Amino acid sequence: MSDCLFCKIIKGDIPSLKVYEDDLVYAFLDIAPVNPGHTLIVPKEHFDDVEQMSEEQAAAAFARVHRLAPKIRAAVGALAWNLGLNTGKAAGQVVMHAHWHVMPRFVEDGLTHWPKKHFTDAEMKSFAADIVAALSQ
Ligand code: 5GP
Ligand code: ZN
DSSP, rough: TTOOOHHHHHHTSOOOOOEEOOEEEEEEOSSOHHHTTTEEEEEESSSSGGGOOOOHHHHHHHHHHHHHHHHHHHHHOSSSSEEEOOSSGGTTTTSSSSSEEEEOOOOTTTOOOOOOOOHHHHHHHHHHHHHHHHHHH
């Protein structure tokens, strides 16, 4: 898409610190990393978000994430990694071109996980029932 930031990066119209490229994906360092080696893995084809990708397209892109992430982790001497996939603006997606964040992690690196919420047993059962119904369609 001509007005998409990541499409411009993939085309080379905007510079990036590319770490990997093949026929399917383009991977480059996030300009505002949470840790050393924070990498964005982006399908070359434009999709606004992962929900726009078919199961096959998403599986193929994730296979690249699965292959690259351990090597990214090792390259920066990290012990572990988180995978981020923000889907939709309410989830924090800012760039509307599907992408996976690979975020290398170190002991006591200052990053924290999401805060947890408490719901009643009745609410939890209702959430589960709604999801079961949606997944069975
Ligand atoms: P989102 O919140 O959409 O999942 O993440 C978008 C990511 O893209 C952010 O972490 C942000 O730092 C990164 N980003 C935004 N603009 C640029 C850019 O011009 N170059 C690079 N390398 N990363 C960018
Ligand atoms: Zn795009």
